[in-house]
Amino acid sequence: MGDDEDQSLEARLAGRLAELRTERGWSLDELAKRSGVSRSTLSRLERGEISPTAALLNKLCAAYGRTVSRLLAEVEPEPPQLVPADRQPVWQDRADGFTRRSVSPPHPGLRGEVVEGALQPGADIRYDVPSVPGLEHHLWVLDGTLAMTVGDVEHALRAGDCLRYRLWGSSRFHCPGPGPVRYVLLIVLP
Template sequence: MDDTPSPHQAVLDEVAPRLRRLRARRGLTLAALSETTGISKSTLSRLESGQRRPSLELLLPLAAAYQVPLDDLVGAPEVGDPRVRLTPRTLPNGGTAVPLTRGPGPLQAYKMLIPDRGGEPDPRTHEGYEWLYVLEGRLRLVLAEHDLVLGPGEAAEFDTRLPHWFTSADGRPVEILSLFGRQGERMHVRAKPRA
C-alpha cells in the first residue's frame, strides 16, 4: 500500500501553518480573532495546530476577518490577474482615501488626496501613531503647538493623542501616503543622509 499523501492532503496540511502565519503577521490574538469571527478560541487553536481539519464553514469567516480570498487561506495556486483592486473612500472633509492594505492588522496604509479645508484649524486626538509622506503638493500640518508646511518628499510622524489637523497649504489638493498604527507602534524609516 502506498503511504504517499494525496495532493489534496498536502494542501490541507499546509492550512494550519498558513493560518498561524497570517494571524501573527496581522498581530492578532486568538481572543481578538475569536471575537471577530465568532469561532471559539479553542477551535482556532486546533485549526492552527493542525488538530482540527479546516472546513468551509470555518475558513469563510476567517477569510472575511483577514479580508483575503479563500484561495489565500488554502494556498490555491495563483491564476490570472495579480492586481489588487483598490476601492477609494470619500472622507468627511471631501478628500479621498485609497486603502493600500487589505486586511485588519496593526498597521494600515492609505494614499490620500486632501483638498483645502479652509477656515480655522480644528485639531483632534485619537489613539494611534501616524506617519505621513507628501507625494505631491504642499501639506499644512497643525500638531500641538507646531504649524508646519511640508512639501513633496517630506515626512512627519506623530502620536495621534497629540491634537492634530492637516489640509492643503496652498489651496490646491495635496497627495500623501499615510501609515497608521496602533498606539506605541512606530515606523522605521531608513534613508540615506543628505550630503
C-alpha cells in the first residue's frame, strides 16, 4: 500500500474506533477503564493524531469483543471472494517492527481467517488478553525463527513448524533474529 492508502486506512480506523465507543454510549473515561489505555491516548487515537500499535489495538478489540482482523475489515469495503495479493490489506506497526497482511479478509458470516505476519529481528509483541477468549490459532512459520509464548509456555518455532493452540490468556510473539520471521496465522472464532 502506498502512503496515501496507509493514511486513509489510519483515518478510517480512527473514525471506526470513535464510532464503536459512541455506539456503546461509553465516555473516554469508561473506555480507558475497560481497556487499560489512557484517556489521552484514546482521544488522540480517535482524532487520528497517533497510529495505534498492535498491542494497543488488541486491548481495544478486547474491550469491544472483536478480533483485530474484524476491526480492520470494518474499515474496508465488503471483501470479495477472491483477493489478489496486491489488494490484501496491509497494516504496519512500524514502532514495533510488525507487519500484518489480511490474506483472507474476515466476513461477519464466516468463522475463519488467514493472516500473514512479519516481525523484524528483536521485535517483541505482547498481548495481555486475547481479543476474543477461546480463539483457535494455527501458527505456521514460513521463514525465520519465532519465540511464541502462550500463557506461561514458550515455544521455539523455525521455518516449517506449526503450533496449534486456543488462546485464553496472554501471548507473546518475539523474533530473536538474526533475520526477520514471516508466518501465517489461521484464526478460528470459537
